[in-house]
Amino acid sequence: MSEQALIERRPLTRLGGLGRTLRRIMREPLGALGLSLVVFVVLMALFADVLASYPSTKLSPADRFQPASWQHLLGTDHLGRDLFSRVLHGGRIALAIALGATGASLVIGIVLGLIAGYGPRWLDNLMLLLFDALKSFPTVMLALTLVTLTGPSLTAVVVVVVLVSVPGYARIIRTQTLVLKSAEHVMAARSMGASTARILAVHIMPNVIGPILILASMDIPVVVAIEAGLSFLGLGVRPPMPSWGSILNDGFANIRDSYWIVVAGGLPIVLTTLGFTFLGETLRDVFDPRLRGRG
Amino acid sequence: MNKLSTTNLSRRTVLAGAGALGLASLIYPGAQARAAGSTLRVRSYGDIQILDPAYRLAAPEGDITNVIFAGLVITTAGDKWGWKPMAVETIEQLDPLTVAFKLRDNIGFTDGFGQMTAEDVKFSIERIADPKNESPYAGDWVTLKEVEVKDKLSGVIHLKEAFAPLWTSTLPTPSSTILSKRAVTEAGGKLGVKAVAQSGPYLLKEWLPKQRTVLVRNPDWKYEQGAYDEIHVHPIEDEKTAELGYEAGDLDYTWTSVSSITRLKQTPPADTTVVEKPSLAFVWFGMNKAVAPFDNPDARRAVQYAVDRKAVVDAAYFGAAATANGIIAPGLVGHREKNLYDYDPDKARELIEKSGLAGQTVVLDILNKTERLSAAQVIQANLADVGVTVEIKQNDSGTFWTLGSKENEYSKKLQMVVQRFSMQPDPSWATEWFTRSQIGVWNWESFDSEEFDKLVNEGKVELDPAKRDVMYKKMQDLMEESGCYVFLTHEVAGVMYRNSVVAALKPNGEPVFADFKPA
Secondary structure (H helix, E strand, O other): OOHHHHHHOOOOOOOOOHHHHHHHHHHOHHHHHHHHHHHHHHHHHHOHHHHOOOOOOOOOHHHOOOOOOOOOOOOEOOOOOEHHHHHHHHHHHHHHHHHHHHHHHHHHHHHHHHHHHHOOHHHHHHHHHHHHHHHHOOHHHHHHHHHHHHOOOHHHHHHHHHHHHHHHHHHHHHHHHHHHHOOHHHHHHHHOOOOHHHHHHHHHHHHHHHHHHHHHHHHHHHHHHHHHHHHHOOOOOOOOOOOHHHHHHHHHHOOOOOHHHHHHHHHHHHHHHHHHHHHHHHHHHHHOHHHOOOO | OOHHHHOOOOHHHHHHHHHHHHHHHHHOHHHHHHHHHOEEEEEEOOOOOOOOHHHOOOHHHHHHHHHHOOEOEEEOOOOOOOEEEOOEEEEEEEEOOEEEEEEOOOOEOOOOOOEOOHHHHHHHHHHHHOHHHOOOOHHHHOOEEEEEEOOOOEEEEEEOOOOOOHHHHHOOOHHHEOOOHHHHHHOOOOOOOOOOOOOOOEEEEEEEOOOEEEEEEOOOOOOOOOOOOEEEEEEOOOHHHHHHHHHOOOOOEEEEOHHHHHHHHHOOOOOEEEEEEEOOOEEEEEEOOOOOOOOOHHHHHHHHHHOOHHHHHHHHHOOOOOEOOOOOOOOOOOOOOOOOOOOOHHHHHHHHHHHOOOOOEEEEEEEOOHHHHHHHHHHHHHHHHOOOEEEEEEEOHHHHOOOOOOOOHHHHOOOEEEEEEOOOOOHHHHHHHHOHHHEOOOEOOOOOOHHHHHHHHHHHHOOOHHHHHHHHHHHHHHHHHOOOEEEEEOOEEEEEEEOOEEOOEOOOOOEOHHHOEEO
């Protein structure tokens, strides 16, 4: 969703009750599919320990390259590890990074956006410069540079995602804050002596958080892809921890003989991406029917 | 009105023209073949970082310097190790201490550096031998006394002592490459990645880092001309990736991964020859005794006992490669039939408790390649079984090959590494890199044995194969007893190339690019 599209929408957007929202999502076929996929992926990750029959890091070279069977639902990889277990545990890591990094980006983005939008002009200009500077780095290059400097780790992946995501969230919050800054209810609160913190927390933030949450839900697949991409390159999650990206890499190396490894690594990425994208788009439509059908 | 608009160029004309072109290519298929055959696309496992033969980092640089700079002699392709003259018209060992040579006339250096002379030979060889220059390859000329210049093209190489590997791993390698004395002096004593004063059958025309090195036929090379107009060398670190590139039609020649050899031999890609060659290379798992916790001999020995070498090799190479017992491959003088410390997890646990290694986390650095990662993960699992956590750090080739260099601060933190060295057909080439003078160069384990160093020097001047055999076995014993090494495999070499190419391969499968020809 573009920033302009979000700015065009009515300024005061609150998330309705959870039950009502869910009902509205389920009425949309894509929304129902998206929500189901998201719930499915999350449940599989949450219950990985229960569902997986084998430890995700246990090597068993004698069982390498086994195709899918009842013993190994998604087959085994080149080291004889059970791919179903690795996919489930990889999902846990992918979602933890995606939710953690997106959550952190949201919090930082909201705070910075509120400060930029409500603060003095010079501070706004300075922060805009900062956002633009961060945004100008190509994501992959930034990720590779950071990982090269600090070494591959989960923390590095999270930092990359936060650095990449914060400017987008902050800019949207800033724009909406600028609009709301002179809204009647804000001016009324100010005239009644409300502090800046109270105005931001009580009168502005609840009105700007809706669209940003929708945007965040649509960013989750992007984060999943960044994590998988870095792990594919050997720069993300360190072995032997499973990651969808490293499973893909293992499969890519042996794709001629054992296609199922690539399928096992790729399928959850596709399902997660589709799930969060459909859900995000439906949420957007639910909260602003004027945008229905727009890219 | 421009010219095109006045031309009667109808759709029918274009179609007719295209048809005629197609017909012409059918009638003259040779024209198409020649056009395609004028460029050879080969894969190298690493990019070039330095083009000075005296300071080369890895074999891929040698493959390129061997064709852009003329050496005295060069290794021939074929199933037996041999050499042929390159820059010399004649070369002859007069006695164990004297080699006379006469350069070919008309070998010129590019960039206006004039003709190659015996003075350049003297400069190039003595430069490598001079300890002041700190060439990692000084050992190749360790018994050099001097190079005597007789006249413009003739000279004599004088040795202090007889040198067993002279004709196997010194003269036919980049250590006998002749550079322009003036060019190197003007460059400050060392060439960088810019090729100046080239003299070989091909010239380096273009280098795009991480993409390709383009070599073009040298029109001024008067002798055996390269068969291709251009050779494009593509640095692709991972063999599996290279295989996919080959199968996609992007390469004419590549090394394959060891683990793919069986499959490729059974079902080779279309119009492809797959060759398996015995490899002399050696792969090992090393521990740096200069860095904690491996400064404790018990910790090193514990890890030696903890690693199941067969499982490591089997997992990494899918059973296609045998476990090694040392760094000298079967068939060479000094090859060991068995090693000293093998997999024994109970002994490992005992020593791990004793050494305080239990519960520690150590870092294992590897080159980012599929087989190394597989090997590293088995080592990781082996050590986890005895209570040691291993973090695997994957490095690209540019980073990896300088990890243990004394100029790199990381060398002071480097704990463990899975490493592979290429090899020449003499055991001295294998042991050369583990002397004390190589610490901070290629001896990343900081292995320091006075006895080993002494044997390295004695092995080079001993001409009796039986005595050399004893010496080199002893050297490998010393290495293993230090606890710094777990010997893994010599691999096997898999190579595939288009049937439209006659690949020139050394007995171990390494390429001789200048001798590749169209079929």
